[in-house]
Amino acid sequence: MSTRTDTRRAPARGRGTTAGTTAPASPAPTRRTTARPTAERARARAGAQVRAPRIPFVLLILCLLGGALVSLLVLRSVVAEGAFTIANLQDQNQQLSYEEQQLRSTVAHMETSERISEEAEAMGMEQGDAPLFLDPERGEIAGSAGSGE
16 A cells, blocks of 8 residues: 555646646547536636735735834834933933932021021121010019020
8 A cells, every 4th residue: 555645736627727737638529519608608707717816915915014014113213212211301300309409408507597696797796685574474574684594
């Protein structure tokens, strides 16, 4: 028993013979039979053109793949641009945060009582006497001008 198979193709139905192949030998009809009806002729012509052309389909697929590739490149460049913008904004935010910290430190130093008193003395101001307080229940003045009660 042989394991070989026949690899020749059988001729397709509804198609005529091609230029490179020969038809099997059959007895030639001696006389023409009745003509086919018109519907059978139309079906025979339609059957011969069953195979659709491949070139438009291949071009369509290539265009779709090309469009997908271009859209991916555009999407990737937009994402990269967004990432670049985010990095720049983060750097700017860090610099502004550092500047804010320095300004807060400067304001805290400017608000200290020692600095204010030193600046006031430099302008010629003198410290005032101890304050006097009025006690409304007793009707007396508490504290003295000379003492710092």
